Amino acid sequence: MKRFSFSLQLLLGLAAGVALGLVARSTEAAWLTTTLTQVGSTFVQLLKLAVPPLVFTAVVVSVANLRNVNGAARLAGKTLGWFMATSLAAVAAAIGLGLLIDPGRGVTIALEGAKAVDLEGAGTWTDFLTGIVPTNIVTAFAEVKVLQIVFLGVVLGAAAMAAGEKAEPFLAFSRSVLELVQKALWWVIRLAPIGTAGLIGKAVATYGWDLLAPLAKLSAGVYIGCLAVLLVIYPLLLSLAGRVSPLTFYRNAWPAIELAFVSRSSVGTMPLTQRVTVERLGVDRDYASFAVPFGATTKMDGCAAVYPALAAIFVAQVFGVQLGLGDYLLIAFVSVVGSAATAGLTGAIVMLTLTLSTLGLPLEGVGLLLAIDPILDMIRTATNVAGQMVVPVLVARSEGRLDEGVLNAPPQDLDAAPAPASPAGPRDGTAGAAPEPALV
Numbered sequence: 001m002k003r004f005s006f007s008l009q010l011l012l013g014l015a016a017g018v019a020l021g022l023v024a025r026s027t028e029a030a031w032l033t034t035t036l037t038q039v040g041s042t043f044v045q046l047l048k049l050a051v052p053p054l055v056f057t058a059v060v061v062s063v064a065n066l067r068n069v070n071g072a073a074r075l076a077g078k079t080l081g082w083f084m085a086t087s088l089a090a091v092a093a094a095i096g097l098g099l100l101i102d103p104g105r106g107v108t109i110a111l112e113g114a115k116a117v118d119l120e121g122a123g124t125w126t127d128f129l130t131g132i133v134p135t136n137i138v139t140a141f142a143e144v145k146v147l148q149i150v151f152l153g154v155v156l157g158a159a160a161m162a163a164g165e166k167a168e169p170f171l172a173f174s175r176s177v178l179e180l181v182q183k184a185l186w187w188v189i190r191l192a193p194i195g196t197a198g199l200i201g202k203a204v205a206t207y208g209w210d211l212l213a214p215l216a217k218l219s220a221g222v223y224i225g226c227l228a229v230l231l232v233i234y235p236l237l238l239s240l241a242g243r244v245s246p247l248t249f250y251r252n253a254w255p256a257i258e259l260a261f262v263s264r265s266s267v268g269t270m271p272l273t274q275r276v277t278v279e280r281l282g283v284d285r286d287y288a289s290f291a292v293p294f295g296a297t298t299k300m301d302g303c304a305a306v307y308p309a310l311a312a313i314f315v316a317q318v319f320g321v322q323l324g325l326g327d328y329l330l331i332a333f334v335s336v337v338g339s340a341a342t343a344g345l346t347g348a349i350v351m352l353t354l355t356l357s358t359l360g361l362p363l364e365g366v367g368l369l370l371a372i373d374p375i376l377d378m379i380r381t382a383t384n385v386a387g388q389m390v391v392p393v394l395v396a397r398s399e400g401r402l403d404e405g406v407l408n409a410p411p412q413d414l415d416a417a418p419a420p421a422s423p424a425g426p427r428d429g430t431a432g433a434a435p436e437p438a439l440v
Contacts, residue, residue, distance in 0.1 A: 005413075010258045013193030014200055021204025036201035043195025046188045047268030050181050052141045055267060056153045057178035058293035063157025064171050065289050075395060079291050082391040083299050084336050089233050090301040090383075091335040094225045094309035095328050103218040103310055104317025146267065150297045182271045189259065189272055196262040203374060215372050218314045222376045225306040226383040234390050242390075242397045244407065252280035252411050253389050260385035264377045269385050270296040277389050282406030283396040291395065295388035300351070302383030305335040307376060308355040315356060315365030327359055334358050 017036070024032040066072035132151050134140040140148040160167035235246035250257075256273045263269055274292040277283045283291070309331050316323050334355045356363055369376075396402040406412075 007255050007258060009193040010196055010255070010262065013196035014262065017197035017200030018204055020197065021201035024201065024205035033202065033205040036198045036205060039198030040195060040200075040202050041198075043188070043191060043198060044263065044265070044268075046191075047185070047263055047265050048144065050185045050188070051144055051146065051265075051267050052149055053177055054181045054185065054270065055146055055149045055293070055297060056141075057174045057181065058270065059150055059153025059297070060157040060160065060174045061171065061178055062290040062293045063154055064160045064167075064174075065286055067161050071399070075287055075399060076290070078395045078398065079294065079391060082394055083295070086233070086237070086387055086391065087299075087301055087305045087336045088332060090225075090229045090305035090387075091309050091332045093228050093233065094306040095313070095331060097221055097225050097228070098310045098313035101217060101221050102313075102317060103221045104314040146297060185268070185271050192259055192262065199262055199264075215369070218310060218369075219372060219376060221310045222307055223379050225310060226302050226379045229301055229306060229383050230386055234386060237390060237394060242394045244393060244397065244402075248408060249281065249390070249393065252276065252407070253386065256389065257382050257386050261378045261382040264374065264381045266296045266300070266381055266384045266388065269381075273385055273388055277392055279406065279412045281389060281393055282403035283392045284401035284403070287396060287399075287401050288392055291392040292388060295391060296385075299388045299391065300380075300384045301387040302380030303377075304351045306383065307380050308335060308352050311352050311365070311369060312355050312359060312361060315361050315368070316359070318368070319362050319365065321361060323359070330358055331355060 020032065020036060023029065024036065066076065132147055134145065134148040134152065137152065139145070140152065156170075160171050234249075238244045238246050238249050253276055256269055256276045259272055260266065260269045266273075270293060273296065274288060277288045277292055278285050312331055313323065315321075316327075334351075352369070353363060353366055356365055393402065
């Protein structure tokens with residue numbers, strides 16, 4: 001396999017998964033479907049296993065690293081501003097598409113079979129806001145409540161930054177744990193071609209046209225909406241605001257986008273996203289160590305903008321609820337402000353529940369969409385991760401932190417494991433500084 005690039009290995013895994021899934025479905029080979037399911041679920045479970053320590057230490061280190069970056073407050077503000085602007089553009093495109101295609105018009109589904117999804121901390125804005133602060137630190141980690149872990153990481157990272165030298169032992173420990181988790185996660189990522197075969201194969205073997213037919217228009221709408229963001233909105237921003245060739249960007253960013261598509265986890269993809277952002281896109285390492293982890297847990301144009309907008313329109317039409325201008329403005333508001341609710345995990349059920357409850361739509365609508373959620377989640381996560389790289393490139397360009405030599409060079413080989421990281425030291429913040437280890 002060393003003869004093939006990592007991207008090609010993922011494509012081969014994708015092709016193998018489709019072929020095996022078709023065989024399993026056409027021959028009704030239950031053992032093959034079970035095997036594909038086990039392979040895919042094991043791969044996802046390995047990714048999820050690293051989520052609590054990865055998110056916590058990455059956020060702590062990234063927030064603390066801001067003290068080494070000149071103009072940290074300005075960089076953080078610009079990053080947040082671009083996060084909100086791109087989310088607004090994505091949700092506007094999705095609402096326009098939803099009004100054009102009417103995804104729920106004429107759809108006949110047995111509504112009595114749909115059940116409301118009861119998600120603690122997701123039903124209302126009050127639940128969401130109060131759910132950010134953990135009542136028990138151990139529970140937050142044990143139950144993988146990513147938003148609460150992010151909150152703890154931000155608070156402790158800011159406290160460490162304020163404490164200065166006294167907090168250095170804690171930061172050194174956090175960097176060490178982060179490096180260990182990323183090293184282990186990189187081994188898992190190297191298994192992605194096998195995991196891809198299992199995940200795609202299981203999807204092909206399980207989801208037939210009978211299941212997809214009633215939701216075909218919505219499914220197509222989500223893919224079209226995400227592709228509009230990927231192929232229209234992002235390229236325009238890269239060309240006009242970043243003065244970066246979209247072809248160059250996607251050529252360099254492709255491995256992370258591809259892994260996001262098959263893994264359906266922004267957080268699981270984060271080590272590769274950060275490596276690509278620094279080693280292939282030329283973003284300054286100190287800034288990327290803040291922007292990428294921050295984006296992986298809060299920047300969700302696919303899950304928090306495109307999908308909830310189209311799904312809300314779909315649910316409203318299925319249940320015969322007429323949406324007005326105020327409702328569409330509410331969808332946009334929820335998408336821009338509430339995107340942190342998705343928290344980088346597979347699926348966007350929390351965000352959809354929040355959107356439906358804000359609009360007063362039946363939460364049973366969530367149950368209607370659960371069956372096809374894995375299929376939709378692939379393109380949503382790919383869109384999320386692409387946006388998590390687009391914004392650092394735009395901000396780095398505006399701040400003179402984009403290395404043109406790295407960006408325009410032939411894509412860096414990602415097959416080799418990243419070099420060990422060392423504690424970050426003070427930097428002058430200029431692009432093209434001396435090379436550092438690959439991951440933090």
